[in-house]
Amino acid sequence: MTRIKQYIGQFHPIVWVLLLGTVLTRGSAFMTLPFLSIYLSRNLELSPIVIGITVGMSPLMGTVGGFIGGHLSDRFGRKPIMLTALFTLTLVYFGFTIANEQIWFILLNAINGLCTSFFEPTSQALMADLTEKTKRMKVYSLRYTAINIGASVGPLLGAYFANTSAKVSFAITGSTYLLYAIVLLWIMNKLVISNEAAAKKVVSAADAFKIIKTDKALRYLLVGIILINMGYSQIDSNLPQYLEKSVEDGVVIFSVLLTINAVMVVFLQMPISHIAEKISLMQGMVFGAIFMTAGLIGFSFINGWVTAIIAMVLLTVGEILIFPANSMMMDKLAPEHLRGTYFGAGQFRKIGHFFGPILGGYLLSHIQGQFMFLIISLVTLASIIFFTAGNKTFIQSITVKAESF
Known part of the structure; x- marks a missing residue:
């Protein structure tokens, strides 16, 4: 007591x-x-x-x-x-x-x-x-x-x-x-x-735009996480529509998938984070993007409970890996006196949550849901290009600063 x-x-x-x-x-x-x-x-x-x-x-x-x-x-x-x-x-x-x-x-x-x-x-x-x-x-x-x-x-x-x-x-x-x-x-x-x-x-909007304009590594990171969010946003927007129309008891399956996602994050966040500490932040983000892409591809092949759960498990592992690592990378990019400004600029990642449902909805209207998820998964996988470029730019900037002293 x-x-x-x-x-x-x-x-x-x-x-x-x-x-x-x-x-x-x-x-x-x-x-x-x-x-x-x-x-x-x-x-x-x-x-x-x-x-x-x-x-x-x-x-x-x-x-x-x-x-x-x-x-x-x-x-x-x-x-x-x-x-x-x-x-x-x-x-x-x-x-x-x-x-x-x-x-x-x-x-x-x-x-x-x-x-x-x-x-x-x-x-x-x-x-x-x-x-x-x-x-x-x-x-x-x-x-x-x-x-x-x-x-x-x-x-x-x-x-x-x-x-x-x-x-x-x-x-x-x-x-x-x-x-x-x-x-x-x-x-x-x-x-x-x-x-x-x-x-x-x-942080003011003007300050945030200024930071994004001058920090190339930050721009790469933001584009990468926007692409990730475009894929992740399908969970709340187009996945429920797809499941309802293509799978028996689709609404029930969807609700269980959301619960599995949340429970996994609660119980696996610390163990997976502990394992991720043994690799670099960039490797964690790349692996996270790969797992999330695999989950989205899995959604395109859903034909019942088993395939749906496997797809959500893969996506959730990617979520656990990538989102904390992204926050840490944002913190790593930020100078001590501009940390708040960098996290304020990071709000632009929500653009992915806006365009993701629209793109997915457009694809769902014109092609089968299976192909919609395959295309969205490729968009998500493309984030690796920007994460890698951002990390490379950041390392180069550190090297230049070190050589200037």
């Missing part, structure tokens, strides 16, 4: 509220958003391209919002930005329950992406503000685990509601965000946060 109290006591109460809220809201979001494409296909009979645009609006607005939200947080403080985002997200999900036209779903999902990009970076910054430097890595690890706990439960509920009443899942998600906002408002009013904790160093 004493150990539990000590463990809980090492973090600020607001940090624990944010972690618990992450489990609940991510679980609710994974109960709805991955099945949004199925809902639109069934109820509005939209084409895969239009569905791809609708789904892709969220990450597109998230790219913009990463900068806007940072500036607003710096100017007005963490609290008003976080609470405004949560209450707006509440309205978004309740809006999904009454929306009956394409334009409303596009608008609501755009607002969803914008508000999420306001809330998440600001909440992570607040976690850092309220946590000692030596414990921040543990906080971020707990947050990543919390995200995947929610992601492992949400899809199973989502599959049930997708076949019964999708609007109920939207209402539940909206209610969850409302409860989260109320609890966070209450505890923030009860616990005083110092002005120092409310401060935030942010």
Whole structure:
């Protein structure tokens, strides 16, 4: 009992509220958003391209919002930005329950992406503000685990509601965000946060563009991760449509695949990361791209449960390898005084989440789903070219600097 109290006591109460809220809201979001494409296909009979645009609006607005939200947080403080985002997200999900036209779903999902990009970076910054430097890595690890706990439960509920009443899942998600906002408002009013904790160093859009323009290695890295995200985005956009139309019990299989993905990340993240530490960051990213490509190719040959699970396992191993390594490479590229600017520029990786569903939707409309995944897998594999070029450029820049001394 004493150990539990000590463990809980090492973090600020607001940090624990944010972690618990992450489990609940991510679980609710994974109960709805991955099945949004199925809902639109069934109820509005939209084409895969239009569905791809609708789904892709969220990450597109998230790219913009990463900068806007940072500036607003710096100017007005963490609290008003976080609470405004949560209450707006509440309205978004309740809006999904009454929306009956394409334009409303596009608008609501755009607002969803914008508000999420306001809330998440600001909440992570607040976690850092309220946590000692030596414990921040543990906080971020707990947050990543919390995200995947929610992601492992949400899809199973989502599959049930997708076949019964999708609007109920939207209402539940909206209610969850409302409860989260109320609890966070209450505890923030009860616990005083110092002005120092409310401060935030942010990157402007102009600074981010300037960095990308001058750092060639960073540009290569961003292009590579954009291509990776174009492949990864198929999971939430075109994979559910493909499974529903081509495999018996496709919706159920899809929900189980999402759960397998999340559970694997939770339990295999540390073991695989430990193995990956024995190789270079670049090798980890290359292997990650290969595994992810293999998973996408596997999706093109799905004919039942076994092939679907094998494909998702391969893709998930690639995810575990590539995303942490990408963050570490971004940190490695960044000079100490520009680390925030580099991670701000890294928000452009979300462009892949916008164009991926659109490209996949276009291909799904004009060719068979099997060939769609094969083409997308080649796009994903092309990331290796840019990762390798970026690493080579970075090494060359270090060599030039060393020789100049």
